[in-house]
Amino acid sequence: MLRFTKRSEYGLIALAYLGGQGDSYCSAREIVDTLGLPRRLCAEILKSLSTAGLVEAIRGPGGGYRLKREPSGLSLSEVITVLEGPLRMANCANGGECEKEAACLIATGVNRVADDIQGVLSSFTLADLIAEAQAKINAPTPAIQV
Amino acid sequence: MLRFTKRSEYGLIALAYLGGQGDSYCSAREIVDTLGLPRRLCAEILKSLSTAGLVEAIRGPGGGYRLKREPSGLSLSEVITVLEGPLRMANCANGGECEKEAACLIATGVNRVADDIQGVLSSFTLADLIAEAQAKINAPTPAIQV
DNA sequence: ACAAAATAGCACCATTTCAGTGCCTTTTCA
DNA sequence: TGAAAAGGCACTGAAATGGTGCTATTTTGT
Structure with missing residues (x-):
């Protein structure tokens, strides 16, 4: 439960890589x-990140992608929102087909949880991930290559 | 993304209800x-909760379920783990088919995020949800009934 | 002893989401 | 003008999720 999708996972990995370049x-x-x-x-995924303005894309030979912002200014919350859409813990907590009072029993509390989780995701930045990643990119093998 | 499944949602709702009874x-x-x-x-869901020892089940007429523990001692983390299994943010973060060094690029960082989120879920208890729910159970209509 | 209330267990179906792929187009540099 | 690179489109297979029906077992009350 509460897991990242591959989109987020790969997206974060790619961003971490870009951050190291x-x-x-x-x-x-x-x-x-x-x-x-x-x-x-x-x-x-890269296209999505590009559209959202998190990375810069250049076409043609020699082109590619690069970060458009400092890694320390790019929160996980933002990345994940771009790649998976907004957080919605319980159904009734968001858009609103909450006809049954049941869901609302916990709506308020769940929303509070969601806020806190969002806070956690906001507090982590790409820089945090890169800090860990650096060692692996630049250490054992010169660079992981194909 | 990062949403509760219906199992968790209904489970929490049911538990919140039981807590009010x-x-x-x-x-x-x-x-x-x-x-x-x-x-x-x-x-x-109730059966799962019963098996896990979070609620007590009694068969036969007059039976049913009730909380086996104080709501304040029942964390959301525990409930959700019972109903959805353990948290696993990225695939490589857990069990381990992490053959590609790619995933590991962010594994450490993601695990840290997961820990923090787990912390949030641990910090909320059923009592917190019930506090919100109480108003709705006991306020507008005497009790929502069939 | 019997009927009714209640949990428990089993097997199944429909829908949605997710992961992944192929092919073609457009842009741009050398 | 050819190759490198992003962009766009449509599709497929697999898994998770949400949901249901039916039957068995336990237990209470009469």
Whole structure:
């Protein structure tokens, strides 16, 4: 339960990778080949991130993606919202087909939980993930390659 | 994303209801009829909660369910774990088919997030939900009945 | 002893979401 | 003008989720 989808997982992985590459552009191909992720799926994810303005995309040879913002300014909350849509803990907590008073029994409390979880996700940034990732990118093997 | 399943939702609702009924036993039927929840599904959920020792079940006429523990001692974390299994944010974070170093790029960080979220869920108790629910059970209509 | 109340157990179906893929188009650099 | 790269579109298979029906077993009350 309460798990990330692959979209979020791959998205965060790709972002962490981009974060470790500085200002240079990385092609989707490089990313998926380096990290061993499914190509098309990641392409879609990167596109979403691009549309949302989290990464910058440049076409053509030499192009690719790069972060549009400092990793420390990119919260997990934002990334996940882009890739999975907004948080909705219980059905009645959001949009609102809450006809049965039942759901509402816990709506208020659940909303409070949701807020706290959202807070956790907001408190973590891409920089936090990258801090961990750095060691793995730059340490054992020069760079994981295909 | 990161949403409760219906199992958790209904489970929490039922527990909140039981919490408002003191020491008396409430039949599954009473619960679902009062709250307008799907019968069979809730019966399964109550059975799970009973197996896990969170509620007490008594068969036969006059029987039913009741909380086996003080609401303030029952964390959401526990309830949700019973009804949905353990938290697992990313695949590589748990059991371990983590062949691709990719997933591990964020594993450590994601695990930290998961811990924090688990912390949030542990910090909320059934009593918190009931506090909200009480008003709705005892206020507008004497008691929602069939 | 019997009937009714209640939980327990089993097997199944429908829908939605998720993960993943293929193919073609457009842009852009060399 | 050719190759590299992002972008767009439509589709498929698998799994999780939500939900239901029927029957068995236990227990109380009459």
